[in-house]
Amino acid sequence: MMQKMYDWVDERLNITPMWRDLADHEVPEHVNPAHHFSAFVYCFGGLTFFITVIQILSGMFLSMYYVPDIMNAYESVKYLQTEVAFGVIVRGMHHWGASLVIVMMFLHTLRVFFTGSYKKPRELNWVVGMLIFFVMLGLGFTGYLLPWDQTAYFATVVGVQIAESVPIIGPYLKYLLTGGDIFGALTLARFFAIHVFFLPAALLGLLAAHFIMIRVQGVSGPL
Amino acid sequence: MAKIDKDATFVGDSRISAKRIPNVSPSYSEYPGKNEAFWPDFLLKEWMVAAVCLVGFLVLTVSHDPPLTARANPNDSSFTPYPDWYFLFLYQLLKYPWVAGKYVLLGILGVPGVAFTAMILAPWLDAGKERRAFRRPIATGLMFIALFCIFFLTWEADHHHTAQLAAKGPAAAAPAPADPNFKADGMWAAQTSCISCHGGNMEGGPAAPNLQKVGTNQKPEDIQKIITEGKGGMPPGMFKGSDEDLKKLVDYLASLK
Structure with missing residues (x-):
């Protein structure tokens, strides 16, 4: 039955080459922790992606309750955390997952650095990886404001003041982030839009480029 | 333009070839070392690592509720700002007098700017063929110095913050709960x-x-x-x-x- 359904689709869309392209690539011995336990360092990239998926899913659920305006943002987060069934778990996963992504990505970057995997011909993938790193930091920075509590508000004020002191582009950067002269309704709306639409879109594009490049080039060889 | 095979046959009037490709995994037995297929052998092992990681993650989530302080009050000038931990090293760096005030450019663009640019340009700065870390001491050494600085600054920031909170006194750190039976004079x-x-x-x-x-x-x-x-x-x-x-x-x- 399944086979017949597969053949029916395959005859029309020729999906076998696409599927084999995803599934067929050899995993060499030196990156396989089943053969060499120390190869667990090669897992950090995959774990970063795994936690990124958790972040996307938990974020989607958070957005069912979160209200991005200064009157209701704090109340909605508080309601989610104290009243909604398992709300505290969903927000907890998103909150701690944000830290965990940074940790995993940091370890992945160090693995790539110390194994010299960024060298020719993989320079471009390293650059894309660094861009992913900055996008992730941007997601952390913009997401931190959204609960609209005291720590969030004042940490963001300091962060934007730092951005403002960059020469030439600083004031424009501040205006772009805050949407005006004060930290208020527009600031929260902008941080929400950046956190939920702009940066995730950039992240997904960069991740696709990262994964396509690693598939085209293959994992770096043993040291 | 794709190569056109004159003898090719297609499904209907589409571009889909009528010839089906068999859906079987290749064998990697000819490869050197113990290679295995990504699908499904290796992916299952990777999922086991992910499952262990997920259990640790969930234990953390269940045991520690995400923090939520009081609602933001822009008029409260006494609140000590504290960024998320992974920005602490930058925050702490800018507290030092030699990168603040009139030297703030050095603090914002100089130190972190150079470090981040160097990270992006690492493949061209460290362009040699050698990949082993101990055979390229400059790259490895600089990375260790950077790591030391990041850990030190993060630790210092936390230390400063704790000291700052202690200096504000216990009343500021944890306000006493109001007594509903209290009667003011x-x-x-x-x-x-x-x-x-x-x-x-x-x-x-x-x-x-x-x-x-x-x-x-x-x-x-x-x-x-x-x-x-x-x-x-x-x-x-x-x-x-x-x-x-x-x-x-x-x-x-x-x-x-």
């Missing part, structure tokens, strides 16, 4: 400007602390100083009465223990 009821922030029963509010036990950790002269000169978000000169009345109020507040 008639003298307090006359102080409308005090009541507007500290509440009719001294229970405190979003911008002002609870004063029901203010005598426990404040001496009378400190209380008087706060009333006349203000503190944090409290402006000076809120008390409008005579010096004698001020003295009475201070004595009353100091007696609250």
Whole structure:
């Protein structure tokens, strides 16, 4: 039955080459922790992606309750955390997952650095990886404001003041982030839009480029 | 343009080839070493690593509730800002006088800017063929220095923050819960400007602390100083009465223990 359904689709869309392209690539011995336990360092990239998926899913659920305006943002987060069934778990996963992504990505970057995997011909993938790193930091920075509590508000004020002191582009950067002269309704709306639409879109594009490049080039060889 | 095979046959009028490709995994037995297929052999093992990671993650989530402090109050100038931990090293760096004030450019673009640019350009800065870390001591050494600086600055930032909170006193760190049975003296009821922030029963509010036990950790002269000169978000000169009345109020507040 399944086979017949597969053949029916395959005859029309020729999906076998696409599927084999995803599934067929050899995993060499030196990156396989089943053969060499120390190869667990090669897992950090995959774990970063795994936690990124958790972040996307938990974020989607958070957005069912979160209200991005200064009157209701704090109340909605508080309601989610104290009243909604398992709300505290969903927000907890998103909150701690944000830290965990940074940790995993940091370890992945160090693995790539110390194994010299960024060298020719993989320079471009390293650059894309660094861009992913900055996008992730941007997601952390913009997401931190959204609960609209005291720590969030004042940490963001300091962060934007730092951005403002960059020469030439600083004031424009501040205006772009805050949407005006004060930290208020527009600031929260902008941080929400950046956190939920702009940066995730950039992240997904960069991740696709990262994964396509690693598939085209293959994992770096043993040291 | 794709190569066109004149003998090719297609499904209907589409571009899909009528010839089906068999859906089987290749064998990697000819490869050197113990290669295995990504699908499904290796992916299952990777999922096991992910499952272990997920269990640790969920234990953390269940045991530690995500923090949520009081609702943001832009008028509270006494709140000590504290960024998320992975920005602490940058935050701490900018506290040092040699990268702040008129040298702030060095602090913002100089140190982190150079470090991040060097990270992006690493493949061209360290362009040699050698991949082993101990055979390229400059790259490895610089990375270790950077790591040391990041860990040190993060630790310092946390240390400073803890010291700052301790300096503000226990009242600022953890406000005493309001006692609903507390009854303020008639003298307090006359102080409308005090009541507007500290509440009719001294229970405190979003911008002002609870004063029901203010005598426990404040001496009378400190209380008087706060009333006349203000503190944090409290402006000076809120008390409008005579010096004698001020003295009475201070004595009353100091007696609250």
